Amino acid sequence: MMIKPSPVAAVNLGTMSDLPAPPNSDVADLEGYYDRFYVHDAGEIRHHLQRLAAERSALIVRPDDTATALPTILLKADAGGFLIDVPASPAVQQAWLAAPLLRFSGSLDRAALRFSCGPARPEIFEDRPAFRLPLPERMLYLQRREFIRREPPLGTLICRLPVDEGACEVDATIRDIGGGGLAVLTTKSVIRLTVGDLLRGCRLDLPELGEVEVNLLVRHVLARSHLRPDLTQAGCEFVELSAAAQRKLFRYLLQLDRELLARRRRTLLE
Template sequence: MQAIHDAELENWHDYEVGSRREIVALLRQIEEKKQLIRMKIKGEADVCVTSILEVDPDSGQFILDRSINREQNERIVNARGVTCETYLDKIRILFSLGSVHDTVHEGTAALVADIPETLIRLQRREFYRMPTPVTNPVPAVVPMPFELGGGNTTFPLADISCGGVALLDNKMLLNSTVGQIFTGCRIDLPEIGTVTTSLQVRNSLDVTMLNNKTSRRIGCMFVDISRGNMAAVQRYITRLERERNAKLAGLG
């Protein structure tokens, strides 16, 4: 896990989960999968690795394992608040606890805290990419350089994440050199709206299709994307995820 910073919980409101039912479900999944949690006292660098032992929505609390370090436990209990970080299905989860207290769980010393009112469910590019529809591709309009005639050319997306997109360049028109930046791109997200951002090439891959034609997949990172546009991307990813889950459940 990467280091958690106190400011992160304040910067990622676009990824905030406020549903009590969803928060309880996420905490229970973290418990069931025995995911390790990094707990850090706010303002300090010391980190305690713990795990969830039980989630009790009726009492509004959940039980955490204690640190093997007695002094560390004392600092956690006496702290004015702690921040917690874990991963669930490769998605980063962050939340803050106002206070943590000593308790006993199944005859063993443990820690107890109130279930957080909100948490951050951060689907980052390096962990989570959603394939976009093949039959009705999401179009990305890229301004072309003067030497290629100028104007705009539309490229279908292969996938999308909170960090960027993959473009399908079937005619190999774009400069796929790593670091190349395409400015003023427009991505039309169905039922969400248009996202405007610059895209920077991070990787490219030439793929031979079943018809023996070659297509180029260009992985791009968002550059200087606004908060509003990022929120739109997140909403679209959530929509794709719900549609996929509905199909898997036989509802789609």
């Protein structure tokens, strides 16, 4: 039987959250690099979840060992775990309930959050269906001061965005990029991006490193009419990057750092 999801209003999708690029020695060991950013205290984890619920923040959910990620809302967090809204699709509902582990990602005050837990079980919350999950054993929590974003030389990095359900692509200039996401510049006449759009199969052609395919979740959209009447900037978060894509992106970020350092040295010598 299909579980009807509860209506959700005033959803806060937050802003783009960038993960910092590890130094050269850690590129091959991403998990080891991020260990220092994990929270293990149950009280602190519950506090972050309660704040997500209070601010109606969205979370991206993916069953372990699958590539399908969808948004949901965290409804409540308590000593026994937390509750999320149920997805609209009966097939997705069954997939979430059958998965031994669900992977979550989101943001809170521009801090990136990542955690995994499970299994989910049905429960009623305020007379509406919900899924209950146990508190995660640990949570990746990256504060704003740990974010690193870089601006590639203008026009050197393009993101190819699929349109018309992948029938064709449009090129968007990348304004800045980090380990967790990027910002693209495009025009409304070419493509209209709105907060919450999930763009699958976007392609980045990284200089000297080759092509990377990513999924992008639009976190915020800003008008840049002072530069061009219909120009917009969309801040996007990478959704479920593969380890290989992460490594290639981090190498590109390190490449940008080296180029910037070289330019500064040349300036000092002039």
